[in-house]
Amino acid sequence: MPSELHCLNPECRAVYPIDEVIYTCPQCAALLESGDPSLTLDPAATKRLWRERRMSNTPLDQSGVWRYREMLGFFNERQHCAVTLREGNTPLLNAPRAAEYAGMDAVTFKHQGFNPTGSFKDNGMTAGATVALRLGMKRVACVSTGNTSASMAAYAAAAGLTPIIFLPHGNISYGKLAQALEYGALTLQVEANFDQILALVRVLADETGIYLLNSVNPFRIEGQKTIMVEMLDQRDWRVPDWVVVPGGNLGNVSAFGKGLRELHAMGFIDRLPRLAVVQAARSAPFYDYFHDGERSKFVSVTEPETLATAIRIGDPVSWPKAIHEVETSGGVVERATEQEIADAKAVIGQCGIGCEPASAATLAGLKKLRAAGVIAADADVVAVLTGNVLKDPDYIFKYHTGGLKTPWGQGIESNFGNRPVVLPNDAGRIAEFIAERTG
Numbered sequence: 032m033p034s035e036l037h038c039l040n041p042e043c044r045a046v047y048p049i050d051e052v053i054y055t056c057p058q059c060a061a062l063l064e065s066g067d068p069s070l071t072l073d074p075a076a077t078k079r080l081w082r083e084r085r086m087s088n089t090p091l092d093q094s095g096v097w098r099y100r101e102m103l104g105f106f107n108e109r110q111h112c113a114v115t116l117r118e119g120n121t122p123l124l125n126a127p128r129a130a131e132y133a134g135m136d137a138v139t140f141k142h143q144g145f146n147p148t149g150s151f152k153d154n155g156m157t158a159g160a161t162v163a164l165r166l167g168m169k170r171v172a173c174v175s176t177g178n179t180s181a182s183m184a185a186y187a188a189a190a191g192l193t194p195i196i197f198l199p200h201g202n203i204s205y206g207k208l209a210q211a212l213e214y215g216a217l218t219l220q221v222e223a224n225f226d227q228i229l230a231l232v233r234v235l236a237d238e239t240g241i242y243l244l245n246s247v248n249p250f251r252i253e254g255q256k257t258i259m260v261e262m263l264d265q266r267d268w269r270v271p272d273w274v275v276v277p278g279g280n281l282g283n284v285s286a287f288g289k290g291l292r293e294l295h296a297m298g299f300i301d302r303l304p305r306l307a308v309v310q311a312a313r314s315a316p317f318y319d320y321f322h323d324g325e326r327s328k329f330v331s332v333t334e335p336e337t338l339a340t341a342i343r344i345g346d347p348v349s350w351p352k353a354i355h356e357v358e359t360s361g362g363v364v365e366r367a368t369e370q371e372i373a374d375a376k377a378v379i380g381q382c383g384i385g386c387e388p389a390s391a392a393t394l395a396g397l398k399k400l401r402a403a404g405v406i407a408a409d410a411d412v413v414a415v416l417t418g419n420v421l422k423d424p425d426y427i428f429k430y431h432t433g434g435l436k437t438p439w440g441q442g443i444e445s446n447f448g449n450r451p452v453v454l455p456n457d458a459g460r461i462a463e464f465i466a467e468r469t470g
């Protein structure tokens with residue numbers, strides 16, 4: 032049976048052909064999932080095939096997403112053309128200094144910031160752009176000021192599609208927007224807020240045949256689930272105890288959970304790692320929902336705030352998928368303050384690794400979960416760093432020079448600050464200073 036689109040609403044369960052241009056269920060508006068529940072693969076033979084592909088020079092095999100294409104049922108290599116910039120292939124990095132900071136024996140980072148446009152959005156966008164091509168679309172669009180627009184612009188350009196980016200008025204993140212401009216995206220600033228623009232773009236997309244690559248796009252989730260497949264392949268299929276990930280729109284944790292469940296169901300792994308999602312304290316509706324004993328209603332945050340702009344989301348679209356994955360894995364949800372995120376980020380920098388602010392929520396959350404006894408000191412933990420250190424240089428400079436403030440004006444301490452030093456043009460005094468500072 033080929034892949035289909037399934038409505039996730041248990042009262043609806045509608046099924047649609049894979050090539051229908053829909054993003055949510057036309058009958059009930061719930062989230063859709065791409066997949067083939069009857070898919071079976073021989074674990075030993077497939078693991079061997081995936082490992083052999085690492086020696087191959089063909090574009091599909093070199094991609095850390097398409098290498099695992101047996102898991103991507105919507106794609107048939109004999110019929111379809113994949114848009115790849117050799118995404119994925121991101122390293123697992125040991126970080127003793129970060130482990131010590133969190134009170135852990137060891138910590139491993141899977142660093143998605145090594146992707147072509149510097150974030151895990153590329154793992155999803157390679158799939159989204161591939162589907163756009165296959166559907167015969169000429170234009171793709173998203174509403175974003177961040178990594179989604181940078182990634183969409185790059186993959187659209189590589190595919191010969193026209194990228195169109197919609198920006199909420201007066202809410203621009205220049206580092207990431209610069210990438211989108213460089214990749215040639217038509218960039219439209221509309222005088223409305225995020226939700227109003229999203230509604231507008233949905234109408235435009237339906238009427239003018241523009242393909243939407245927003246967070247709800249089920250094929251982006253399919254691409255992102257290979258982050259877990261690659262991680263396990265790199266660990267020779269040793270399952271970690273925990274996977275820690277920052278949560279914004281909650282697409283990534285939903286993708287991780289789906290990928291892990293599929294691997295488990297087909298016998299590639301004999302247990303599921305527990306998923307730990309970390310949100311920024313003032314953008315934490317999923318944290319509140321998870322810790323509400325009733326869990327009867329999901330309450331969004333009207334004015335989400337955090338300097339970790341990639342997780343500044345008050346109304347995360349993928350929460351129904353995410354709660355299912357966190358519960359199924361026996362996972363938890365944590366939150367971290369601006370100070371905790373900033374310090375954790377500096378410690379990740381001190382490891383020679385570095386990441387953007389949202390990514391550092393992982394280490395900040397891990398430290399708290401360790402302190403609370405939820406995660407044991409000797410647990411085997413993989414924390415996913417979602418974005419590259421160069422995404423937000425302004426934040427870094429301010430942290431290290433003591434000028435970083437929360438969006439609500441509170442100063443952030445430079446606990447691990449590293450100021451540049453001004454000295455006179457005097458070799459003797461400079462030598463003295465270096466000796467004093469470095470021994």
Ligand SMILES: *Cc1c(COP(=O)(O)O)cnc(C)c1O
Nearest residue numbers: 178279280281282283341417418
């Ligand atoms: C998009 C993004 C996130 C949030 O991921 P969700 O799937 O929205 O939860 C976190 N970090 C970075 C760097 C991102 O770009």
Ligand SMILES: [Zn+2]
Nearest residue numbers: 038043056059
């Ligand atoms: Zn439905």
